[in-house]
Amino acid sequence: MSLNDKTLKELHELLVNKEISAVELTQSTLEDITSREDKIGAFLNIIEKKALEQAQTIDARGIRSEVLTDGIPLAVKDNIVTNGIETTAASKILKGWIPPYDATVVEKLYDQGMIIVGKANMDEFAMGGSGENSAVKPTHNAWDLTKVPGGSSSGSASAVASGQVRFSLGSDTGGSIRQPASFNGIVGMKPTYGRVSRWGLIAFASSLDQIGTFSQTVEENAQLLQVISGFDPKDSTSSHFAIPDYTSKIGQDIKGMKIALPKEYFGAGIDESVKAQVLAAAKHFESLGAIVEEVSLPHSKYGVAAYYIIGSSEASSNLQRFDGIRYGYRAQAIKNLEDLYVKTRSEGFGEEVKRRIMLGTYSLSAGFYDAYFKKAGQVRTQIIEDFAKVFGQYDLILAPTAPTVAFDLGSRIDDPIAMYMADILTIPVNLAGLPGISISAGQVDGLPVGMQLIGKRYSEETIYQAAAAFEATTEWHKKQPVIFGGKK
Structure with a gap:
């Protein structure tokens, strides 16, 4: 019996009410995972023994009625470290690494009784937008197994969309939560930079990385974000801002809310059918009483170029620690120290990771x-x-999440530029440190179309208010892929 x-x-x-136990819920979730995993490829590690032991402990002490998430299973992206559980960031160079500590978000999950049932597949070190750059295996789209799930949080998104788990955590550096949420027709939130501690997140680009949440519905997304948010003294970039009740505005009408449509996000390169679905969603917001007007974000066209310089530069610094000496993969038949570095990194890193390290090292080098x-x-x-100018007059920005629906597996893997441009609509949000959500706004040829709502810093509850208003008055979120019981 599936409960997802x-x-x-x-x-x-x-x-x-003791109609089910935490053990039964966990067992049901593990069955959902194993029954669909061969087709989806969402998991690198299924944590059956520890998850069931945790569930037994929770049942023994009793479910806390005041803790909404007590006894609830979820998946966690494999770049979030877990004490005693292998964490690889989907890279050969970290195969076999067992962290001696938990990330802050993992501590928060455990504190609220949540049960991690698996580490989700991803693009290696979160570098990729298709879910094909994992050193272990590609992830497949829940709606069409021949399509990409998006990346880099590919497994986290596909696991939720396919009904393997109800919830998951991912990370978003340039769209890595919102884009796979779009391709899989689920809810994905990238919070304000600093809202959620990055301590224990294997760093890609420290000024851009942010842990966030995947779910089937908007309210559940807000409830999960509530669990992991908050200041962390171990993270120097963590925000001291008070954490509001993210669900506080859900159910309120949006009459009079001002929503901006940036013309640059609807221009060349955006699939016409995707554009039509998102513009129809904008009209729907108007029918709910919102004021929707066109604006300009003139420098957003430079976002991809700026992102790949900044992100790759930070990555080239962050990934220096993987050298074959302290932990992780170590090359054999070594002649000297330089040979150790070169061989370990050449053999341990995938092509996309090496490409970005080289780009970043070049960008930081003397003379450049x-x-x-x-x-x-x-x-x-x-x-x-x-963004600041627009938010001086508007509450939210509305745009497509991605320029297209999910594309064919293998169709862009040899074209890095085409792959990078898939993030053109999500990257500026990371560069500005803003919160953004992707929710399903329609379908094209049976594949989900994601709509992005972007807010001011620390305005997650307003984003959830608008997203929930759309969700409550449309049917798109109710559609499920065939693998999760939906109709063809």
């Missing part, structure tokens, strides 16, 4: 720093200022 078609509140009520890294930082400032 029930909401968090429904599952909590069943647990509190001012022309590339410094210039990218100046462009980033202009993008931040563009």
Whole structure:
């Protein structure tokens, strides 16, 4: 019996009333995972023994009625470290590494009684937008197994969309939560930079990375984000801002809310059918009483170039620690120290990771720093200022999440530029440190179309308010892929 078609509140009520136990819920979730995993490829590690032991402990002490998430299973992206559980970031170079500590978000999950049932597949070190760059195996789209699930949080998204788990955590550096949420027709939130601790997240680009949440519905997404948010003294970039009740505005009408449509997000390169679905969603917001007007974000067109310089530069620094000496993969037949570094990194890193390390090292090198890294930082400032001007007059920005629906597996793997441009609509949000959500706004040829709602810093509850208003008055979120019981 699958229980993953029930909401968090429904599952909590069943647990509190002892109609099901945490062990039964965990067993049901593990069965859902194993029955679909051969087709989806969402997991690198299924944590059956520890998950069931944790569930037994929770049942023995009793479900806490005041803790909504007590006894609830979820998946966690494999770049979030877990004490005693292998964490590889889907890279050969970390195969076999067992962390001696938990990430702060994992501690928060355990504190609220949540049960991690598996580590989700991903693009290696979160570098990729298709889910094909894992060193272990590709992940497949829940709606069409021949399509990409998006990346880099590929497994986290496909696991939720396919009904393997109800919830998951991912990370978003340039769209790695929102884009796979779009391709899989689920809800994916990238919170404000600093809202969620990055301590224990294997770093890709430290000024851009942010842990966030996947779910089937908007309210559940807000409830999960509530669990993992908050200041962390172990993370110097963690925000001291008070954490509101993210569900506080859900159910309120949006009459009078001002929503901006940036013309640059609907221009060349955006599939016409995707554009039509999102513009229809904008009309729907107007029917709910919102004021929708066109605006300009003129520097957003430079976002991809600036992102790949900044992100790759930070990655080249962050990934220096993987050297074959301290932990992880170590090359054999070594002649000297330099040979150890070169062989370990050449053999341990995948092609996309090596490409970005080289790009970043070049951008930071003497003679090129001012022309590339410094210039990218100046462009980033202009993008931040563009958003600030718009948010001086508007509550939210509405746009497509991705330029297209999910594309064929293998169709762009040899074209890095085409792959990078798939993130053109999500990247500026990371550069500006803003919160953004993707929710399903329609379908094209049986594949989901994601709509992105972007807010001011620390305005997650307003984003959830608008997203929930759309969800409550449309049917798109109710559609499920065939693998999760949907109709063809």
